[in-house]
Amino acid sequence: MLTINNVEVMYDKVILVLKGMSMVVPKGKIVALLGSNGAGKTTTLKAISGLLKSENGEVTDGFIELYGERIDVSDAETIVKKGIFQCMEGRRVFKHLSVEDNLIAGAHTRKDRKNIKSDIQKVYHYFPKLEMLKHRQAGYLSGGEQQMLAIGRGIMAKPKVLLLDEPSLGLAPLLVKEIFGIIKKINEEEGTTILVVEQNANVALSIADYGYIMENGRIVMDGTVDRLLSNQDVREFYLGMG
Ligand code: ATP
Numbered sequence: 001m002l003t004i005n006n007v008e009v010m011y012d013k014v015i016l017v018l019k020g021m022s023m024v025v026p027k028g029k030i031v032a033l034l035g036s037n038g039a040g041k042t043t044t045l046k047a048i049s050g051l052l053k054s055e056n057g058e059v060t061d062g063f064i065e066l067y068g069e070r071i072d073v074s075d076a077e078t079i080v081k082k083g084i085f086q087c088m089e090g091r092r093v094f095k096h097l098s099v100e101d102n103l104i105a106g107a108h109t110r111k112d113r114k115n116i117k118s119d120i121q122k123v124y125h126y127f128p129k130l131e132m133l134k135h136r137q138a139g140y141l142s143g144g145e146q147q148m149l150a151i152g153r154g155i156m157a158k159p160k161v162l163l164l165d166e167p168s169l170g171l172a173p174l175l176v177k178e179i180f181g182i183i184k185k186i187n188e189e190e191g192t193t194i195l196v197v198e199q200n201a202n203v204a205l206s207i208a209d210y211g212y213i214m215e216n217g218r219i220v221m222d223g224t225v226d227r228l229l230s231n232q233d234v235r236e237f238y239l240g241m242g
Contacts, residue, residue, distance in 0.1 A: 001027040007062035019217035032204035035214035041197040049086040050076035083160035095139030106153030123152040144175040164196040201238040
């Protein structure tokens with residue numbers, strides 16, 4: 001349903017970062033995009049969500065489609081309205097607003113305003129901790145709680161496709177496990193399609209249906225999770241196993 005076809009991305013009209021990037025994210029699935037630092041994973045997410053333009057980046061070749069409709073020509077606001085939402089890093093929630101007001105703000109692009117209350121309850125169902133903290137200013141939350149809030153804001157936008165950029169970043173292993181468990185639950189209960197970028201390949205593959213590995217601006221390997229887990233190179237270079 002979401003397809004990236006041979007996409008090239010340049011920053012500042014000279015720095016070529018994506019060099020023929022192609023991948024498919026099927027409806028209702030969780031796809032993991034893995035790879036080392038600087039491979040172009042974040043750039044791929046920004047190309048999809050239209051956020052490249054604010055960083056002087058552009059898609060210079062190839063195209064991106066959602067349900068067969070080109071979206072690489074649209075601006076970020078339009079892409080959100082079409083149903084693709086990129087979760088901000090946890091550290092980028094509105095620090096001076098309460099947890100609940102952050103959630104309400106997450107719904108601002110929606111047309112159906114009347115279900116906002118029940119969707120806030122839905123977020124609390126996935127993240128009971130956020131309900132306990134609902135009146136707290138977001139700036140006082142721990143890193144893990146802010147990450148939960150960032151994902152909660154994603155739920156409020158009711159996207160068809162949720163893009164997550166390194167949800168494990170800076171979090172203790174137990175919390176990473178908890179958050180990935182919740183991501184899986186959102187996928188199963190809401191039917192939300194999820195594309196998750198991760199350097200922590202082990203945890204991403206533990207919930208994904210399919211994985212892509214990216215190096216130097218393009219995909220170098222892809223497959224079902226079983227296939228990737230049984231590949232010796234993947235085990236050695238990305239999973240830290242012998
Ligand atoms: P990381 O895990 O470190 O975030 P990544 O795989 O997500 O890595 P990107 O953040 O997409 O990689 O970066 C890919 C390359 O593009 C890097 O060499 C980076 O320096 C460059 N880059 C990223 N953003 C910009 C920008 N706004 N202007 C110029 N170059 C950029």
